[in-house]
Amino acid sequence: MAERLRPALLFDMIDAALPADLKPRVLVVGSLAAAYHFRDQIHHEGITTKDADCVIHPAGAVDECRQIATQLLAAGWRRTAKCHPQPSAEPHKALRTIRLYPPNTDAFFLEMLAFPDSVQREIVTWIPFRLSDGWYGLPSFRFLGLAEHGWRQTETGVHYAAPEMMALANLLSHPRVGTARMGEPIGGRSLLRSVKDLGRVLALAWLTGRDETETWTARWETALRARFGEEAGSMAKVADRGLRELLEDGGALDEARHAVDIGLLAGKAITEDQLRATGQRLLADVLVPLAARFTTGTS
Numbered sequence: 001m002a003e004r005l006r007p008a009l010l011f012d013m014i015d016a017a018l019p020a021d022l023k024p025r026v027l028v029v030g031s032l033a034a035a036y037h038f039r040d041q042i043h044h045e046g047i048t049t050k051d052a053d054c055v056i057h058p059a060g061a062v063d064e065c066r067q068i069a070t071q072l073l074a075a076g077w078r079r080t081a082k083c084h085p086q087p088s089a090e091p092h093k094a095l096r097t098i099r100l101y102p103p104n105t106d107a108f109f110l111e112m113l114a115f116p117d118s119v120q121r122e123i124v125t126w127i128p129f130r131l132s133d134g135w136y137g138l139p140s141f142r143f144l145g146l147a148e149h150g151w152r153q154t155e156t157g158v159h160y161a162a163p164e165m166m167a168l169a170n171l172l173s174h175p176r177v178g179t180a181r182m183g184e185p186i187g188g189r190s191l192l193r194s195v196k197d198l199g200r201v202l203a204l205a206w207l208t209g210r211d212e213t214e215t216w217t218a219r220w221e222t223a224l225r226a227r228f229g230e231e232a233g234s235m236a237k238v239a240d241r242g243l244r245e246l247l248e249d250g251g252a253l254d255e256a257r258h259a260v261d262i263g264l265l266a267g268k269a270i271t272e273d274q275l276r277a278t279g280q281r282l283l284a285d286v287l288v289p290l291a292a293r294f295t296t297g298t299s
Helices: 007-017 018-025 032-037 062-074 142-148 161-171 193-208 216-236 241-248 250-261 272-296
Strands: 026-028 051-056 098-099 109-114 125-131 134-141
Touching: 007 032, 007 062, 018 026, 018 062, 026 062, 026 250, 032 051, 032 161, 062 098, 062 109, 062 125, 062 134, 062 216, 098 125, 109 161, 109 250, 142 161, 161 193, 193 241, 193 250, 193 272, 216 272, 241 250, 250 272
Parallel strands: 051 109, 109 134
Antiparallel strands: 026 051, 098 109, 125 134
């Protein structure tokens, strides 16, 4: 069984390992950020994830990413087994991301992501950049730009994305369940790529609770208008599509249950019926009102 670590301990380790001047430029996103936010509610033995996904500010900061990677390597950070250079920048999708273990532990690795700029239209694009030993890639996820809204900070100054913004980013990233599967199994099962992220939306909503998720509508509206301007309305009106498709697909929903059962909701004995009910409440309380705000002009 994979080792479990408490999210607060992992964040303390990140805080201790990151040079002080880099902290304001690093925003932790993904499952580790969610686990830290809900650290008092998740599995008492902690989580198994080692991946500290980190968005590097500001947008288009390729030179800054290069500088940060070089600085960390010079300070003794170590490449993971899958982090190795390519001799050419082409093809971009063949480039490896920067994944680095800190000098004195393998408990986590930092994975560098680019912060998307306002003109990016692709859901994900790969930005090549060169280090002294060759070419690497910075994945830039369009909707992770929402993470700049309402981000949180630990007592030690590490920044992490707000759960509701990660949920919205995941919804917009997967308007369909689709057929693409993860490259590696999760908990012994090959899962649909969309299911992992849409399942996390349900986990975030379940952990947040209905009283709090009802406040997401206004926060999502504000973030969409600020981030995407004239496109905000069209995005709000389709943000429910992937979730609706997931809830109507028994096989996909079972995969989502499996994903959350070994992830954020480990030890909760969550059922498909509970996940479906959470999704239906999220649709009724948040997503339908969100679309209506852009239809009627309510704010």
